[in-house]
Amino acid sequence: MTTDINRRRFLRGAAGAAAASGFMQINPDFFISSAFAATGKPMTFLSAENITGNWDPTAHTTLSQKNIEGFVMGFLTRTPMRLDNPGAVNNELATSINLLDPHRLEIKLRQDIVFHDGKPFKAEDVKATFEYGALPDRPAQWYPGPTETLTITTPDDYTVIIDTSKGGYPAHLFIFLASFLPIMSAKDIAEGPGGVLSQRLNGTGPFKFVAQQGNDTVLEAFDGYFKGKPAIPAIHFTFVGDSTTRMLSLMNGQASIVERLEPEQVATLESNPAISINKVVSVENKYLWFRCSKPPFDDPRVRMAACHAIDRTQILEVLGSAGHASSNFVSPVKFGYIDLPNYPEYDPDKCQALLAEAGFPKGVGLPPLEYITSVGFYPKTKEYGEIIAAMLQEQGLPVSLTVLEPAAWNERLYDRPGGGPGHMVDCGWSTASPEPDLVLRTHFHSSSHRITGIVDKDIDASLDKERSAPTLEARQKILQEETMPLIASKMPALSLFTSVMIHAMQKEFVGLYIYPDGSMDASAAA
Amino acid sequence: MFVMNFLIRRLAQGVVIIFLVSLLIFTLLRVVPGDPVRMMAGGMAPDALIEQIAKDMGLRDPILVQFGRYAAGVVQGDLGQSFVRPANGAATGGATFNDSSRGERAEVFDLVVDALPMTLQLAALALAFALAFSGLVGIAGGLAPGRWPNKLAFYISSIFISLPNFWLGIVLTLLLSVKLGWLPAIGYNGFGYTILPAIILAVELSPVLIRTLTSSIAAQMGASYVAVGAVRGLSRSRIIANHVLRNASVPLLNLLGIQFSGLLGGVVIVEYIFDYPGLGLLTINAVLQRDFPLIQGIAIVTSAIFVLINILVDLAATSIDPRLEY
Secondary structure (H helix, E strand, O other): OOEOOOHHHHHHHHOOOOOOOOOOEEOHHHHHHOHHHHHOOOEEEEEOOOOOOOOOHHHOOOHHHHHHHHHHOEOOEEOOOOOOOOOOOEEOOEEEEEEEEOOEEEEEEOOOOEOOOOOEOOHHHHHHHHHHHOOOOOOOOOOOOOHHHOEEEEEEOOEEEEEOOOOOOOOOHHHHHHOOOOEOOHHHHHOOOOOHHHOOOOOOOOEEEEEEEOOEEEEEEOOOOOOOOOOOOEEEEEEOOOHHHHHHHHHOOOOOEEOOOOHHHHHHHHOOOOEEEEEEEEEEEEEEEEOOOOOOOOOHHHHHHHHHOOOHHHHHHHHHHHEEOOOOOOOOOOOOOOOOOOOOOOOHHHHHHHHHHOOOHHHOOOOOEEEEEEOOOOOOHHHHHHHHHHHHHHOOOOEEEEEEOHHHHHHOOOOOOOOOOOOEEEEEEEOOOOOOHHHHHHHHOOOOOOOOOOOOHHHHHHHHHHHOOOOHHHHHHHHHHHHHHHHHHHOOEEEEEEEEEEEEEEHHHOOOEEOOOOOOOHHHOO | OHHHHHHHHHHHHHHHHHHHHHHHHHHHHHHOOOOHHHHHHOOOOOHHHHHHHHHHOOOOOOHHHHHHHHHHHHHOOOOOEEEEEEOOOOOOOOOOOOOOOOOOEEEHHHHHHHHHHHHHHHHHHHHHHHHHHHHHHHHHHHHOOOOHHHHHHHHHHHHHHOOOHHHHHHHHHHHHHHHOOOOOOOOOOOOHHHHHHHHHHHHHHHHHHHHHHHHHHHHHHOOHHHHHHHHOOOOHHHHHHHHHHHHHHHHHHHHHHHHHHHHHHHHHHHHHHHOOOOHHHHHHHHHHOOOHHHHHHHHHHHHHHHHHHHHHHHHHHHHHOOOOOO
16 A cells, blocks of 8 residues: 655644754755845855864764755755744655655655766665665764665666665654755765765755865855756855854855854844844754763662752753753654653752652762863853752752863763763754654663663663654654653753754845755745 | 074074973873873774774873874974864864774874964064054154153053953954954955954054063163264264164064064964964864874974074074174
8 A cells, every 4th residue: 555645744743843943954946046146146154063074974963064965965855844834845856755655665756967976866876875874884873774674676767665674663764864864976875985975075956065175165056956057156164163253254244144143142133234133943952961871870860859950941041042941852843842741840849859769868978970061162051050050059969060171071971881971961962853763762772872871671662662653643642652751750861951043144145044854935035 | 604603503402492392292282181082083982992092093102102203203394194184174073983984184284384374474464563553653652751652652552461362353353344344354365364363463562562662762862872973963863763773673673582472372362263264273273172283283383483583583683783692
């Protein structure tokens, strides 16, 4: 039996509570038809984050590099997640995606597309991309199962069938992936991980990669783009680490778009008639990760006590417009989000009861606890870190805050055998997809050991169950009624809030963005 | 002959200084917290792998052994490869430890040689601005002790020395670039982009130059040869131009050598604020990324520049006043 995926229903589920998200994808139409495109000027984007230097899209999860890929690479679909039009789907390289049965997905492809190196785009490229990206050693780890769990066939040059029977997980998981996995050329992939893939980007998007000049990634309009050559001749995507520098560059007209504004800068720019501010609830939640593989946070009662000691409304007050309240482990723009009824709220009495139950009445007997945070990358981490430390100390938890610059913090971030450094770590997690497992499974499944190091059979079983649900509706139900509440009852991490990413741009650039996975209408561009 | 002896002696001293600076930087980098292998391999790499990589790279050998190996390379012009930056010129590294597709690392020499001309251009322009402005204000102040030009020089230098460069950078960018649109400010896309950061550095350099010029000219003007010169019928302007300025320039020249070190320090902050792609910006990124070879390479190059500038300054001072011996 062939079952067409009902796009509208799917996206309503995916974006039920969605606002726009801060992951920047581009709307290709903008480059063709907007008023800015007509001016013929190059565009300068100032990024707050540097790139990895390895152009293989499967080698990183770095947001800034994903943004560059959004300009250069082609995607099977681009999927809006806007409240006012959750059903909108823009097919790009795909013309249709149909679920043939729970384990087989059929993707039909456009026939008039070429890569930047001249190679015609065919089914072999999708097959090669999926098979290569699912290799267990690829660092991005975006695929639901390793390559041996997939059987990908290409009945003709423009049809791809993905069969997940061997892996036992549903094929619909690839629908989520279709909107954000960049499609690579089979010819490039054939050279392997050490080949051309790591040296440059080669896609089917509106801009082609030209060169990396220091901190500046240079892109040029692609003549052979299937919607027509972009009128904007070039894009300069530049890493500028300092937010004040980025703001000044926008104000004097050198930059077209800047990202990650501090809340204080917004007020300055809002009064400038030439500049438009874009605040979006992002895919990124900020967390207080507990080291669950060593005492005292190997005891869920102590973790829960710490959660009840923290008043998250005070943290949001410090953050101002850079934070959005949420009560779940994933962002509201992710599939399956609900405000969890059992998400721990500030409750000193419960905190004390749990501490006593765990054998640490009023915190007596707890070892000194180190809370590691960074300064200089995320907004206000030091400020709210001090508040969290004070709130925990008030309940008797002997917490000391260690504030590190990003390199030193990153070095201490991840779990290691016997538990990672410190006892609690501040970190955000941003995955440019509606897929909740990119957070839940990555962090809370025993096989992952990412930051918390938690090993919990019940959570594993629940995560396996929701992943294997036959339909999206069934999966959403399991996520919301079983998996997420179960994790909230054990609290391996406290999601503090969802980040609001703030972009500022020259007025003529309004309309450029697509949020995950969605777009603002290019016709709305000034 | 004197010049040859002077150069040989001072260059030999310079080599010792550079050697000691390199050893100091090399040692300090290895005792501060922050394991570069963790940066290279990624936070998720197991400790055993970290140790293996560190061992393979010789980073667990005694510091002196590591330094000996490094110094042998430097003598042959090999400053090593960046731990983090790939050869394709991208901003940073950080792929995970088991990623087989990591590209070639960039040569430190290439990175430094790319950035150095930018910083030298900035430093030269800043010095030119500072000397022109300080000369104007300082000479006038020195020639009129106790009168308004002298007081003006005092006030200007007091104000300039109180202005933090990061603050001034932002304010002048807002004024000259954002509001008036006279100068470009951020990044580098032509010589014009050097002017604003050079002005900031010049403001930082000027106070000491103004004070030195004012006091040394005032002192020279009180010397007996000035009075005698007037008696011999020399005009005031000729006395000032041919004798006072020449004698007053010796302390200024010596000062310039020292100021240059301050300039290199100021360049780090100013280049960061203006996103100016010179040695300062490279240094900040290298420090943040624990890119040891790059930090060491920059330290060696800057100390060599510092030594050379001081030798040139001393040589110039000696030729102006042969009584001086360095």
